[in-house]
Amino acid sequence: xxxxxxxxxxxxxxxxxxxxxxxxxxxxxxxxxxxxxxxxxxxxxxxxxxxxxxxxxxxxxxxxxxxxxxxxxxxxxxxxxxxxxxxxxxxxxxxxxxxxxxxxxxxxxxxxxxxxxxxxxxxxxxxxxxxxxxxxxxxxxxxxxxxxxxxxxxxxxxxxxxxxxxxxxxxxxxxxxxxxxxxxxxxxxxxxxxxxxxxxxxxxxxxxxxxxxxxxxxxxxxxxxxxxxxxxxxxxxxxxxxxxxxxxxxxxxxxxxxxxxxxxxxxxxxxxxxxxxxxxxxxxxxxxxxxxxxxxxxxxxxxxxxxxxxxxxxxxxxxxxxxxxxxxxxxxxxxxxxxxxxxxxxxxxxxxxxxxxxxxxxxxxxxxxxxxxxxxxxxxxxxxxxxxxxxxxxxxxxxxxxxxxxxxxxxxxxxxxxxxxxxxxxxxxxxxxxxxxxxxxxxx
Numbered sequence: 001x002x003x004x005x006x007x008x009x010x011x012x013x014x015x016x017x018x019x020x021x022x023x024x025x026x027x028x029x030x031x032x033x034x035x036x037x038x039x040x041x042x043x044x045x046x047x048x049x050x051x052x053x054x055x056x057x058x059x060x061x062x063x064x065x066x067x068x069x070x071x072x073x074x075x076x077x078x079x080x081x082x083x084x085x086x087x088x089x090x091x092x093x094x095x096x097x098x099x100x101x102x103x104x105x106x107x108x109x110x111x112x113x114x115x116x117x118x119x120x121x122x123x124x125x126x127x128x129x130x131x132x133x134x135x136x137x138x139x140x141x142x143x144x145x146x147x148x149x150x151x152x153x154x155x156x157x158x159x160x161x162x163x164x165x166x167x168x169x170x171x172x173x174x175x176x177x178x179x180x181x182x183x184x185x186x187x188x189x190x191x192x193x194x195x196x197x198x199x200x201x202x203x204x205x206x207x208x209x210x211x212x213x214x215x216x217x218x219x220x221x222x223x224x225x226x227x228x229x230x231x232x233x234x235x236x237x238x239x240x241x242x243x244x245x246x247x248x249x250x251x252x253x254x255x256x257x258x259x260x261x262x263x264x265x266x267x268x269x270x271x272x273x274x275x276x277x278x279x280x281x282x283x284x285x286x287x288x289x290x291x292x293x294x295x296x297x298x299x300x301x302x303x304x305x306x307x308x309x310x311x312x313x314x315x316x317x318x319x320x321x322x323x324x325x326x327x328x329x330x331x332x333x334x335x336x337x338x339x340x341x342x343x344x345x346x347x348x349x350x351x352x353x354x355x356x357x358x359x360x361x362x363x364x365x366x367x368x369x370x371x372x373x374x375x376x377x378x379x380x381x382x383x384x385x386x387x388x389x390x391x392x393x394x395x396x397x398x399x400x401x402x403x404x405x406x407x408x409x410x411x412x413x414x415x416x417x418x419x420x421x422x423x424x425x426x427x428x429x430x431x432x433x434x435x436x437x438x439x440x441x442x443x444x
Contacts, residue, residue: 007036007114013047013072013079014040017065018055020201020235022085024152026053027144029084029110036114047079049117053110054085054095056171058337062087066098073100082117084110086171092130106130107172111140133158136173143186149388149398149421151195152235155183155219156202160210161238163265164276164343165308165336168203175207180214184222191228196421197386198223199233206241217245224255230423231386231401236261236303239287240279247287251294258295259403262287263303266311267322274310274347281322288326299374299403300328306363307356308336309347316359323366329374329403331367335360368433375404375431375438382425382443389420397437400426406440407432 012033016026029051030040041047050072055061065087072081077100084105088095096104103116109129120127142154156177159169190198200220202208208216216237223232232255237246239262250256262284266272269280291298304323306316323331335356338345351359383400390396396408396416406426411419429439 007033007038007118010038010048011041011045012038012049012051013076014051014053015068015072016053017061017068017085017087018053018057020152020199021142021154021157021203022053022055024142024144024154024201025110025140026051027152028140028142029053029113032111032114046076050076050079050081050100051113052081052083052085054083054087056086056090056167056339058334058339060337062091065095069095069098069101073098076100080117080120082113084113086167089130089133089171090167092128096126096128102126104128104130107133108136108138108140133171133173134169137176139176139178141178141182141186143190145193145195149195149386150197150199150233151190152199152201153183153186153190154178154201156205156208159204160207161204161278162276162343164274164347165305165339167339167342170341172203175204175210177202177208177210180209180219180222183219184226187223187226187229191226194421196229196423197231197233198229199235201235204238204241205235206237216241217243217249220246220249220253220256224249224253229255232256233259233403234261236263238263238278239284242287244290247290247294257401257403258298259301259401260291260298261301261303264323265303265305266308266315267304267319268311268315269318271308271311271315271319274344275305275308276343285322285326288328292327297378297402299330301330301332301403302328303332303334304363305334305336306359307351309344309351310349311336311351311359312349320362320366323363328370330371331363333360333363333367371436372431372433375428378402378404378428378438379430381428383428384423385426385440386423387416387419387421390416396442400428404428405435405437407435407437408440408442411442 014026014030016022054065080102081100082103083095088104089107092104102120145151158173158175160175162169385398385400387398396411425443426440431438
């Protein structure tokens with residue numbers, strides 16, 4: 001059992017579930033621990049602390065969190081487990097009861113984790129510090145380097161939409177955002193560190209600046225002027241908040257990549273109404289058409305939920321038909337999961353698990369066809385790629401400006417390492433379907 005009252009010579013293991021926003025926040029927490037003298041463990045070491053940033057977007061996410069906590073406790077029975085994030089916020093009592101958990105911290109208390117650990121180290125009493133997320137007003141700035149080369153820059157948090165299937169407002173609280181000066185300063189720091197690509201992330205980034213006089217378009221205009229950053233990507237933006245002005249700006253910008261991720265959730269208007277979404281299929285189709293007209297080569301990723309309450313056979317057929325009719329690049333398909341306390345539970349029609357899985361497979365097949373067709377449009381063409389340090393046993397890889405993942409075989413390991421975080425031109429080859437990537441030849 002740990003009985004020191006300082007952080008000197010301690011070690012920590014950080015584990016993150018869920019969205020890119022969580023990864024950015026974990027990076028901030030890890031830096032705070034490092035400033036206290038706590039270093040990340042290396043392979044074969046035993047951690048003193050295990051910090052888990054949890055997710056609760058589905059039942060499966062909750063289950064994975066529980067399994068991971070139990071697994072860590074079995075492997076490192078003397079380590080103090082600290083759990084934060086959405087699962088901790090929504091089900092704090094359940095998390096606190098798991099073996100090895102010493103601290104449960106709410107979504108807004110991540111910046112205080114070091115203080116909580118110091119208090120626990122002195123008193124050895126389990127702690128649960130979780131309030132009502134709807135009372136959260138503060139914005140936690142976060143910027144992290146991904147496991148490869150891209151940085152994830154948090155610009156906004158929380159959501160005021162209250163879609164019937166979603167627990168995010170209960171977990172993350174109301175919409176709030178950083179200031180433009182604050183965000184731009186973080187982007188400049190990334191440039192100073194040699195970063196070339198930033199992914200702009202948040203819960204509902206189109207609401208950036210809500211309650212103030214500035215907005216998301218103002219933010220990306222300022223970011224576009226940060227010297228040293230060569231690429232920005234907009235992680236996900238609601239279709240009703242994706243204005244024509246934003247699309248036109250991206251089309252004209254040299255730094256914002258031809259890449260959009262726009263949640264649809266259903267291609268049937270009646271299901272969108274039951275979900276309490278803020279748009280219909282006509283509006284969504286018009287946004288896709290606007291992107292294609294302004295930026296023909298743009299990658300358009302789309303989130304879709306299948307098997308939601310209220311999605312009858314005929315509604316699913318409408319959804320599938322709509323998705324097939326629009327010129328998108330790929331679907332991210334999610335099987336609907338019941339979440340306690342959501343208004344979706346009041347909707348009568350329930351889709352069986354067997355039918356959910358069947359519909360998921362059908363939509364995944366549509367996605368595969370879409371991605372293959374989009375990829376084949378660029379076979380034989382030359383595009384710029386931000387190359388990433390290859391993992392052992394894997395080829396040199398990276399993403400094109402329009403988000404095609406390329407794999408480049410035959411590059412010596414020493415050469416591949418020297419190309420990390422550089423932008424080079426490649427000739428696009430054939431799709432590699434099983435890995436959702438494409439072969440490419442490097443132009444040197």
